Amino acid sequence: MSLEIWDLAGADDNVRFSPYCWRIHYALAHKGLTATSHPWRFTDKDTIAFSGQGTVPVLRDGSTVISDSSHIADYLDDIYPDRPLLMDSAQARALCSFIKQWTQITLSPIVMRTIMPELFAAIADKDKAYFRESREARLGRKLEEFAAPLDITRAEMKSALHPLRLTLGSGETPNQLYLSGATPGYADYIVMGHFMWARCVSQQDLLLEGDPVYAWRERMLDLYDGLGRKAPRYTGGAGS
Amino acid sequence: MSLEIWDLAGADDNVRFSPYCWRIHYALAHKGLTATSHPWRFTDKDTIAFSGQGTVPVLRDGSTVISDSSHIADYLDDIYPDRPLLMDSAQARALCSFIKQWTQITLSPIVMRTIMPELFAAIADKDKAYFRESREARLGRKLEEFAAPLDITRAEMKSALHPLRLTLGSGETPNQLYLSGATPGYADYIVMGHFMWARCVSQQDLLLEGDPVYAWRERMLDLYDGLGRKAPRYTGGAGS
Numbered sequence: 077m078s079l080e081i082w083d084l085a086g087a088d089d090n091v092r093f094s095p096y097c098w099r100i101h102y103a104l105a106h107k108g109l110t111a112t113s114h115p116w117r118f119t120d121k122d123t124i125a126f127s128g129q130g131t132v133p134v135l136r137d138g139s140t141v142i143s144d145s146s147h148i149a150d151y152l153d154d155i156y157p158d159r160p161l162l163m164d165s166a167q168a169r170a171l172c173s174f175i176k177q178w179t180q181i182t183l184s185p186i187v188m189r190t191i192m193p194e195l196f197a198a199i200a201d202k203d204k205a206y207f208r209e210s211r212e213a214r215l216g217r218k219l220e221e222f223a224a225p226l227d228i229t230r231a232e233m234k235s236a237l238h239p240l241r242l243t244l245g246s247g248e249t250p251n252q253l254y255l256s257g258a259t260p261g262y263a264d265y266i267v268m269g270h271f272m273w274a275r276c277v278s279q280q281d282l283l284l285e286g287d288p289v290y291a292w293r294e295r296m297l298d299l300y301d302g303l304g305r306k307a308p309r310y311t312g313g314a315g316s
Numbered sequence: 317m318s319l320e321i322w323d324l325a326g327a328d329d330n331v332r333f334s335p336y337c338w339r340i341h342y343a344l345a346h347k348g349l350t351a352t353s354h355p356w357r358f359t360d361k362d363t364i365a366f367s368g369q370g371t372v373p374v375l376r377d378g379s380t381v382i383s384d385s386s387h388i389a390d391y392l393d394d395i396y397p398d399r400p401l402l403m404d405s406a407q408a409r410a411l412c413s414f415i416k417q418w419t420q421i422t423l424s425p426i427v428m429r430t431i432m433p434e435l436f437a438a439i440a441d442k443d444k445a446y447f448r449e450s451r452e453a454r455l456g457r458k459l460e461e462f463a464a465p466l467d468i469t470r471a472e473m474k475s476a477l478h479p480l481r482l483t484l485g486s487g488e489t490p491n492q493l494y495l496s497g498a499t500p501g502y503a504d505y506i507v508m509g510h511f512m513w514a515r516c517v518s519q520q521d522l523l524l525e526g527d528p529v530y531a532w533r534e535r536m537l538d539l540y541d542g543l544g545r546k547a548p549r550y551t552g553g554a555g556s
């Protein structure tokens with residue numbers, strides 16, 4: 077097998093911050109697969125035109141091309157069923173759809189508001205106009221108006237994460253170290269993608285020590301020989 | 317086998333409205349099991365003292381006694397594995413813990429605020445003092461102050477249900493008629509319990525036609541020969 081992944085990079089080739097690509101970095105590690113990684117920018121639409129669409133992650137496995145993180149996760153379990161499953165049943169797949177929507181609706185805006193200044197600074201210069209235009213159209217306001225200070229977003233995040241906090245730390249399910257159970261699975265990678273998004277571009281931390289979600293994130297950072305912990309980070313701040 | 321369940325009833329023996337008991341009514345139907353049902357009131361602590369705690373549902377299966385809806389669901393899958401599984405894998409069980417916490421934190425207060433006047437009217441007279449005292453201590457305010465009108469709670473519910481709405485109706489997962497996938501499972505029963513709670517005591521409807529969650533609830537009401545749809549309802553209104 078010969079796997080390739082197209083992965084969003086910042087101005088620095090080594091800074092990879094897409095939450096959706098991070099789901100797949102973790103998914104590949106979970107399955108013991110390695111892929112040649114191609115740094116990609118928002119405006120590099122031509123280089124992934126072969127995928128029939130314009131966003132990453134894109135995975136090429138020999139002659140097969142798959143885009144969309146959910147489709148890629150399903151594909152990896154379907155084609156490599158003898159390697160550890162990301163989702164261990166039909167219900168687990170269906171419930172991961174809910175986790176994905178919950179993450180997107182509940183967590184994603186809070187993370188984005190927190191990291192926006194640093195995120196904008198971290199992306200490649202050639203991407204900045206596209207990023208501003210597309211995101212401002214989606215958000216209905218200027219990036220600067222969407223951004224919010226950490227004291228506000230941290231409180232929002234504390235509230236938003238409460239179902240996850242009780243799942244991991246209520247004592248009702250003491251063996252549940254991960255959202256997926258005693259061991260991590262794709263549901264964990266879905267949520268962790270958003271924490272990696274923040275970590276790879278921002279110095280601000282939405283979580284406080286003592287929170288069961290903080291302890292979970294520490295465990296996640298340690299997985300696969302520190303895959304998340306060792307990832308290069310943008311450290312330039314919000315720039316000018 | 318000889319199954320018995322202790323089930324919260326209102327002033328009317330036939331009105332059974334506990335969301336946690338409804339999870340188990342659906343779970344038993346899913347597994348093709350029937351149980352002798354005992355109407356129980358909040359103040360009937362003595363009659364379930366054999367369970368070692370004071371809330372329902374309580375299930376007795378021969379000489380085995382299980383309380384807590386989650387434990388009962390696990391038990392039913394563990395002891396009757398050849399009947400349709402409520403949760404089809406270890407990950408599905410773990411993700412149901414999250415669905416349970418999400419339902420409790422996100423949906424439960426909204427339902428409770430909506431139905432409070434009718435709920436209080438529907439419960440047995442002998443339970444009213446206990447219910448008021450215990451709930452007001454938990455809520456930190458009078459029941460009447462906690463209650464809220466439907467126009468407010470319906471808007472809150474619309475927002476709270478958005479992850480479920482997109483899971484069921486985004487078109488991303490067209491075969492996902494249920495939270496659990498193409499067919500219903502325990503995750504659906506967890507959420508449906510709260511809609512049955514509302515349905516069995518209240519004339520107010522938190523959902524509007526056209527909402528994918530409304531269509532899901534219709535499917536849920538039809539399951540198992542209309543188990544939910546046929547359930548007796550309190551129709552006396554908020555009383556005096």
